[in-house]
Each structure stands twice: as C-alpha cells, then as structure tokens.
Amino acid sequence: MFDLRAIQDLNLVFLNECNQEISASEISRKYNRTFELLPQDDHPESYVAKIDGSTFLKVKKLKKKIKITISNDLIVKVDTEDSESIIDFTNILVNNSIITFEDIKYSYYAETLFTDTYLVNNKSNFLDNFITLKELNETKSEKGELFEDQVSFDESSVFGVLEKQLDEEYNYIFCDDLGTEYADFIACKKNKIGFYHAKSSNTIFSASAFHDVVGQALKNLSYVSDLKNIRLDEEDGAKNFITKKDVWKRKYVNNKVKTNIDRLRKPRNANTDEEVERGIDFLKKVNSNGQTIRVVAIVVDFISKEKMAKEIMKNTNKELKQILWILSSFISACQELNLIPQIICKE
Structure with missing residues (x-):
C-alpha cells in the first residue's frame, strides 16, 4: 500500500x-x-x-x-x-x-x-489504548464556527467535546493550538499531565487524517517527557523569546477572527494574567514530581472503537494496515518514553 x-x-x-x-x-x-x-x-x-x-x-x-x-x-x-x-x-x-x-x-x-513489532506481539491488547467518548459521535468539525463575542468552543466541535471532558478531571487547562504549539490542549492536576491533540475529518477510517494528528503528537513527545524543554516563562531562559505565559494570557485568534475565548480554559472567570502565572507554577511543580503520570492522547471523530475492532477481525480494508502501523508506532513511541498513549474516539 x-x-x-x-x-x-x-x-x-x-x-x-x-x-x-x-x-x-x-x-x-x-x-x-x-x-x-x-x-x-x-x-x-x-x-x-x-x-x-x-x-x-x-x-x-x-x-x-x-x-x-x-x-x-x-x-x-x-x-x-x-x-x-x-x-x-x-x-x-x-x-x-x-x-x-x-x-x-x-x-x-x-x-x-x-x-514495529508492537502490534504483532500485542494484538489482543491493541484496542485497550482506545477510549470511547459518545459525544464524538455527533461532532461536526474540529473547532466549530468562530466569531468575535465567542467565549467557548462550539459544543458540537471536537474542541468543545474534549474541553468539557478535560474540565471534569484537571485543575488547569491551557489551549495551546496554533503557532508553536505542543498540543491543542495541555492540562494538569496533581501527579498528572496530559497533552491532547485533536482532529476532525469527514472521511471515515482515514489513514491520511491519522498521519496528521499522530505526526503532531510524535514530534512533541520529548516535551511531554520534560516540560523544561518548553519556554513556559522567563525562568526557562526565554527572556528574549515569546513564552507560553505570554501566549496563554491572550485570547484565542484563528484565521484573523479574534474571539473572546481565553487560552486559559480552566479555571474560568478568573483574573487571567495572575491565574496563568499560578497555573504555570503548578505545571512546573507537577512536572518536577517523579511520580507524575504523563498522558499523550489523540482525539478524533473519524473512527470508532467498534469499527476498528470489526475491521481488524475482517482484515479486508485497504487502509487498515496503514492505520494500524501509524497507531502502533504512536503507541510504542509513547511507551518507550514511559508515556501513556490514548486514542480517544467514537464508541
């Protein structure tokens, strides 16, 4: 193929x-x-x-x-x-x-x-890396329509669904989409950091769509392993560079549409500048903890766990081998760095 x-x-x-x-x-x-x-x-x-x-x-x-x-x-x-x-x-x-x-x-x-021998040796466990989210069954786009007075992402978009899910678990959530991004969302709580990469596509069971989102995740794995590689603020030797503190204090802008969406997605309705600084301090503290769990997730609405299981059983889909190789490469690369891989998808 x-x-x-x-x-x-x-x-x-x-x-x-x-x-x-x-x-x-x-x-x-x-x-x-x-x-x-x-x-x-x-x-x-x-x-x-x-x-x-x-x-x-x-x-x-x-x-x-x-x-x-x-x-x-x-x-x-x-x-x-x-x-x-x-x-x-x-x-x-x-x-x-x-x-x-x-x-x-x-x-x-x-x-x-x-x-890549991961899939060959772990066929029975391959689907254990898939997490289903029923709300992804109804999503219509990656970010939804954007407009100036908007304060949150469209609930029918992958970003909207993902943000709602993250809000239930994490203390801090930062939207890092666009520019020099390390993930679409970076989230943290005590003893856990998550990098989340989202992708929407109208093409079901698409190898090309997986290429895009998995490629984004793979190139940023080293940053998940140690956030010291990211210029979070001036203390990280970034005095002459734009830091994540600078970016995360801003509103979300995409395709010249300046929305009213805070890049600090949680906590909400706080003094953004001060809370971003507290959030970065918290992120650094969690990062320095040797017991911290680190998750790298791709979040997609163009595949379901059920369909994947059926296609693996049938083994007749022309794109199956491409998709399996892409995903198994993602899984094995994460595991080599002691990161937890997740594929969040439709039911």
Missing part, C-alpha cells in the same frame, strides 16, 4: 507544465489518499498505483532502497515560499509517503525501512 501524507499542510505552491498555479486543495483531493500497489507481471519487484485506471506512479524494490517515480504525463512542480527553486513532485512523494507491506510490522518511510 502507498499512502501520501496531507500535502495541503506543506505550505507549497503547485505549478503545472505550463507554469500555471494549481491550488493545493485540488492537488490534495487527487493525491491525498491510500493506493493499492499492483504488481507488474513483466517487471519483477515492480508495482504501480493508478488514478482512474491510469498509472501515476511506479514503485520498484531495489537492493538497498525503494525507488518511486511518477509517470511522464504527470508533470507537477512545487515552488517553496522561501525559495525560487523548483522541486520535482517526486521528491514530495518520497518524503511524504509511507509504503506498507503484507507483513504489518514493516513500513518504508523517507527512504528507510522500519520495523
């Missing part, structure tokens, strides 16, 4: 052979998907992926790597914002895709073969 990650998030300008711009969303709709690699009978160890019956890329297993090439009739180039150089689209395919195999413990990414 061949899966191209979410290229609309790469902040690129796509050009066709006539040097005309093609929207990233248009490219994304065509290529952000999982493809079955079909063997070529006349070329051993060679496979092709097709769109609408036509071959658009070829994959060949060489002695030390896998070679990916695009067909001659697909000439798409990419111009980065900070450079005039043109990048061949093949480079985007090579660096932003995953190839999986019949043997699910293997995967190929960024010209490297990976082995």
Whole structure:
C-alpha cells in the first residue's frame, strides 16, 4: 500500500507544465489518499498505483532502497515560499509517503525501512489504548464556527467535546493550538499531565487524517517527557523569546477572527494574567514530581472503537494496515518514553 501524507499542510505552491498555479486543495483531493500497489507481471519487484485506471506512479524494490517515480504525463512542480527553486513532485512523494507491506510490522518511510513489532506481539491488547467518548459521535468539525463575542468552543466541535471532558478531571487547562504549539490542549492536576491533540475529518477510517494528528503528537513527545524543554516563562531562559505565559494570557485568534475565548480554559472567570502565572507554577511543580503520570492522547471523530475492532477481525480494508502501523508506532513511541498513549474516539 502507498499512502501520501496531507500535502495541503506543506505550505507549497503547485505549478503545472505550463507554469500555471494549481491550488493545493485540488492537488490534495487527487493525491491525498491510500493506493493499492499492483504488481507488474513483466517487471519483477515492480508495482504501480493508478488514478482512474491510469498509472501515476511506479514503485520498484531495489537492493538497498525503494525507488518511486511518477509517470511522464504527470508533470507537477512545487515552488517553496522561501525559495525560487523548483522541486520535482517526486521528491514530495518520497518524503511524504509511507509504503506498507503484507507483513504489518514493516513500513518504508523517507527512504528507510522500519520495523514495529508492537502490534504483532500485542494484538489482543491493541484496542485497550482506545477510549470511547459518545459525544464524538455527533461532532461536526474540529473547532466549530468562530466569531468575535465567542467565549467557548462550539459544543458540537471536537474542541468543545474534549474541553468539557478535560474540565471534569484537571485543575488547569491551557489551549495551546496554533503557532508553536505542543498540543491543542495541555492540562494538569496533581501527579498528572496530559497533552491532547485533536482532529476532525469527514472521511471515515482515514489513514491520511491519522498521519496528521499522530505526526503532531510524535514530534512533541520529548516535551511531554520534560516540560523544561518548553519556554513556559522567563525562568526557562526565554527572556528574549515569546513564552507560553505570554501566549496563554491572550485570547484565542484563528484565521484573523479574534474571539473572546481565553487560552486559559480552566479555571474560568478568573483574573487571567495572575491565574496563568499560578497555573504555570503548578505545571512546573507537577512536572518536577517523579511520580507524575504523563498522558499523550489523540482525539478524533473519524473512527470508532467498534469499527476498528470489526475491521481488524475482517482484515479486508485497504487502509487498515496503514492505520494500524501509524497507531502502533504512536503507541510504542509513547511507551518507550514511559508515556501513556490514548486514542480517544467514537464508541
């Protein structure tokens, strides 16, 4: 199987052979998907992926790597914002895709073969990492519609549902979404810190959607292990930098819409500036406690635990191996750092 990650998030300008711009969303709709690699009978160890019956890329297993090439009739180039150089689209395919195999413990990414034995050795326990939240059955978007007088996230959004759930458990909740974010929500209470990454998608059972949210979680695992790596305030050597204290004292702004949503989500209706400082002090104290439990969670509304269990039993879904590899990589990476992985999803 061949899966191209979410290229609309790469902040690129796509050009066709006539040097005309093609929207990233248009490219994304065509290529952000999982493809079955079909063997070529006349070329051993060679496979092709097709769109609408036509071959658009070829994959060949060489002695030390896998070679990916695009067909001659697909000439798409990419111009980065900070450079005039043109990048061949093949480079985007090579660096932003995953190839999986019949043997699910293997995967190929960024010209490297990976082995992940977690799922193979822990099939019976895999679903134990899933936590169901029935409110996610009815969510319609990630954040909901935003407007200036808004003081909380839409209750029908993933952010709204997650925030309500966190409010029942934690003493402090910070919204860290956007900018140099380490999670969408960072929450803490005595002896527990949680990093929560949320994602909404209309595509059910989507490997590409999982790529996005799991990738965000994986790149920030080191910060969960020790919050000293985060510039929380000036005491963390951040006198000349914007700190989390600065960010968390502000209102939430997204797509130029300045809402009235405090980034300090709990406690509510407090003196925000003073309470943020108290919250950061509390966060540091919890972080320094060697007994603190650290949770990393992805929160999604495009999969249910029940459907996952059924698909694993059937083992016929084309995207299943991609999803299993992505999630098992997330789980094993967390466990290697003594973090607790959670996949919060529909029932």
